Amino acid sequence: MRFDDTAVAFAHRSDRELRRARWMFGLIGAPLLVRLGSRLLRLAVSLRLPIGWAVGPVFDYFCGGEDIEDSRSTSERLHQFGVKTILDYSAEGQTGEAALDAARDEILATIHAAEGDPRFAFAVFKVSALSDNDLLEEKGQGNRLSSEREAAWQRVEDRVSTLCREAADRRVRIMIDAEETWLQDAIDDLAEAMMRKHNRDRCVVFTTAQLYRHDRLAYTQGLEDRAREEGWIAGVKLVRGAYMEKERQRAAEQGLPSPIQPDKAATDRDFNAAIDFALDRLDHLNIVCGTHNEASTARLADGMTDRGVDPSDVRVAFAQLLGMSDNLSFNLAHRGYTAAKYVPYGPLREAIPYLIRRAEENTSVGGQTSRELSLIRTELARRKG
Numbered sequence: 118m119r120f121d122d123t124a125v126a127f128a129h130r131s132d133r134e135l136r137r138a139r140w141m142f143g144l145i146g147a148p149l150l151v152r153l154g155s156r157l158l159r160l161a162v163s164l165r166l167p168i169g170w171a172v173g174p175v176f177d178y179f180c181g182g183e184d185i186e187d188s189r190s191t192s193e194r195l196h197q198f199g200v201k202t203i204l205d206y207s208a209e210g211q212t213g214e215a216a217l218d219a220a221r222d223e224i225l226a227t228i229h230a231a232e233g234d235p236r237f238a239f240a241v242f243k244v245s246a247l248s249d250n251d252l253l254e255e256k257g258q259g260n261r262l263s264s265e266r267e268a269a270w271q272r273v274e275d276r277v278s279t280l281c282r283e284a285a286d287r288r289v290r291i292m293i294d295a296e297e298t299w300l301q302d303a304i305d306d307l308a309e310a311m312m313r314k315h316n317r318d319r320c321v322v323f324t325t326a327q328l329y330r331h332d333r334l335a336y337t338q339g340l341e342d343r344a345r346e347e348g349w350i351a352g353v354k355l356v357r358g359a360y361m362e363k364e365r366q367r368a369a370e371q372g373l374p375s376p377i378q379p380d381k382a383a384t385d386r387d388f389n390a391a392i393d394f395a396l397d398r399l400d401h402l403n404i405v406c407g408t409h410n411e412a413s414t415a416r417l418a419d420g421m422t423d424r425g426v427d428p429s430d431v432r433v434a435f436a437q438l439l440g441m442s443d444n445l446s447f448n449l450a451h452r453g454y455t456a457a458k459y460v461p462y463g464p465l466r467e468a469i470p471y472l473i474r475r476a477e478e479n480t481s482v483g484g485q486t487s488r489e490l491s492l493i494r495t496e497l498a499r500r501k502g
């Protein structure tokens with residue numbers, strides 16, 4: 118399958134929006150500017166200076182809005198072209214029980230928004246939005262917790278259980294994001310318990326496997342094994358992984374072997390192997406392919422065709438981030454595949470770390486035009502005729 122039809126990819130964007138996007142991707146394509154801009158932004162946020170005028174256009178491109186209501190027009194526009202929404206409440210680094218409960222309530226609101234609404238594909242959450250990171254790390258180490266910490270952990274489990282139960286009751290599929298390795302052991306245990314409980318007749322809860330970890334292909338295979346033997350369905354979002362630098366640095370600092378693959382080729386090999394593995398076992402392993410990589414996306418789409426799996430089969434979905442790789446999402450949806458966008462939302466100020474990550478991802482390497490910019494240029498040239 119090919120994804121170079123930019124007319125389909127950008128049918129949802131006006132000429133004016135595309136010209137604005139060309140300008141924005143041109144700016145964030147300059148590494149020096151992004152480095153300097155990121156520092157200035159972080160400083161402006163810490164000094165509580167007004168920043169809306171500077172980041173407004175970037176926020177509008179990569180985020181749905183400041184709240185669920187604000188994001189509805191984005192979902193509607195995606196839906197007109199067959200692309201579904203995954204509302205992503207982007208709370209990062211919350212602490213204190215009240216803030217963690219508030220995050221749970223906000224995620225509950227995303228489940229309620231998605232209930233029975235064909236514009237939405239999944240709900241999603243990060244366990245770190247529902248727990249202090251220190252507690253996740255301590256729990257993952259398997260040590261005995263103090264009674265106070267054990268009570269706090271019980272509250273984390275309750276928040277996760279509430280979300281998954283609500284999703285199951287309202288027939289909304291829900292994904293649990295993957296995070297840093299030192300938080301992930303505790304997340305894995307919670308996610309597997311939720312899948313075992315709710316994924317009996319259909320796949321409601323999806324965990325996430327980061328294939329940049331050298332142990333995650335085997336982990337995915339193990340999940341499928343247990344699901345088949347015990348009579349449930351494993352749901353796995355396959356991603357390459359977002360925290361490579363951090364992981365390598367921490368392992369080096371602690372003198373431990375890196376959990377990350379030796380090189381990109383090894384990550385690609387395991388990612389594609391996980392796709393093939395799942396395709397042959399869809400009865401007990403449902404997948405969401407969370408990637409902007411064209412080759413992996415084509416491998417899954419073509420693999421479905423080869424095995425006679427219908428594009429609309431609910432056991433397979435594709436997902437990209439809003440504002441990224443529209444050529445994949447919209448071309449997939451155009452051909453009847455389930456394609457969805459993470460639509461992050463939240464107060465503009467709190468979206469800054471997310472926006473900086475998007476800018477860094479789109480900064481040109483070795484002077485090359487970013488993938489997004491070259492697609493936008495192609496489409497503008499095509500429209501000009």
Ligand SMILES: Cc1cc2nc3c(=O)[nH]c(=O)nc-3n(C[C@H](O)[C@H](O)[C@H](O)COP(=O)(O)OP(=O)(O)OC[C@H]3O[C@@H](n4cnc5c(N)ncnc54)[C@H](O)[C@@H]3O)c2cc1C
Nearest residue numbers: 294295329356357358359380381384407408409410436437
């Ligand atoms: C819908 C969606 C959901 C996501 N959810 C999560 C999540 O829950 N948790 C999470 O961690 N990330 C998540 N991500 C981000 C994802 O993990 C990747 O960081 C991002 O998508 C880039 O990878 P790619 O497959 O799109 O593309 P590519 O550009 O092909 O791959 C880039 C990725 O390859 C890996 N890589 C690059 N260089 C090397 C190297 N030298 N050695 C080894 N590996 C290397 C890294 O993971 C890097 O991010 C999500 C992404 C999407 C689209």
